Amino acid sequence: MFFHIVLERNMQLHPRHFGPHLRDKLVAKLMKDVEGTCSGRHGFVVAITGVEDIGKGLIREGTGFVTFPVKYQCVVFRPFKGEILEAVVTMVNKMGFFAEAGPVQIFVSNHLIPDDMEFQSGDVPNYTTSDGSVKIQKESEVRLKIIGTRVDATEIACVVLFANSNLDIACLISPRKPAY
Amino acid sequence: DAEPNRSSGSRRRRDRAPAAMSGMEEEENAAELKIGEGPSLPSPLMNCEVAIILEHKWEQLQHMSDGGADQVSQVFEKSQAYVKRFSRYKNPDAVRQVRETLSRYSLVEFELCTLGNLCPDTADEAKALVPSLVPGGRFDSDDRVDKMLNDLSLIKKFE
Secondary structure, eight states, rough: EEEEEEOOOEEEEGGGGTTTHHHHHHHHHHHHHHHHHTTTTTTTEEEEEEEEEOOOOOEEETOOOEEEEEEEEEEEEOOOTTTTEEEEEEEEEEEEEEEETTTTTEEEEEGGGGEEEEEEEEOOOOOTTTTTSEEEETOEEEEEEEEEEEOSSSSSEEEEEEOOOOOOEEEEEESSSOOO | OOOOOOHHHHHHHHHHHHHHTOOOOOOOOOOBBOOSSSSSOEEEEHHHHHHHHHHHHHHHTTTTTTOOGOOHHHHHHHHHHHHHHHHHHOSSSHHHHHHHHHHHHOOOHHHHHHHHHHHHSSSHHHHHGGGGSTTTTTTTTTHHHHHHHHHHHHHTTTT
């Protein structure tokens, strides 16, 4: 799910940037440093939407760099245990399928795809139910329930349950980067 | 006696160290509504709201002279494509109305956003998608859930 959040960061600036455009340069550096990053705590920083406050700069002894505490607002994407979200299937093979939800990639292993769905190879590999009513292939939209996340410093791996069209939770699926 | 002191204090420290190194955090469970903590609480956003925010930001970047729009991160691009695809409501007024309407039903923000994102058709589907709706007595009967879903679908109809 996406969240709006206020974060703080200490930005260091070289004296050559001081001048009438100091604030602009700070904000530009902030965006360059932070947008697109992922932390375990907050998830992926999708976009900075505003700068709330820039504190007084502190000259660092010995270097001349100045540190500014910056408070900024941003949109983050952070999947949570228990959340049900929609994802797009990006690749299907006999091991399972990959799906993407925003910046997060999820792998659904074939061991955990419902038994009544079979892998079918060909030009458009897919998983299909025996009666042909449900088909999962590239570009299919699926609903997944996150049953656990494991976060480390830079990324989030999700453990998901695959929810079929009737929303019965079918099976447990291993994350893209299993670490258990 | 060379045995290290196994007081409960030192055991706690040992237990915590590996967890901190692997970055495991305390359980955050949407089903039970435990989300985030700390000085600044995150506010959940619906996909359709994020679509508007990112579109606005994209336009701002395009107006910048140094080709800012070319330098957006992959995270931004994927997120923008995702929210455009999975927004049930496109019109900004409708988006605002969705939040206003759902706010009348004593929902927690996370529940509100999940419902606004997934737009269940029936009370059963809503309760399966948002299990936290069930306990607590806010929705004593399916009628109340149905009314809420009906209000949502009316917004879609007149979007």
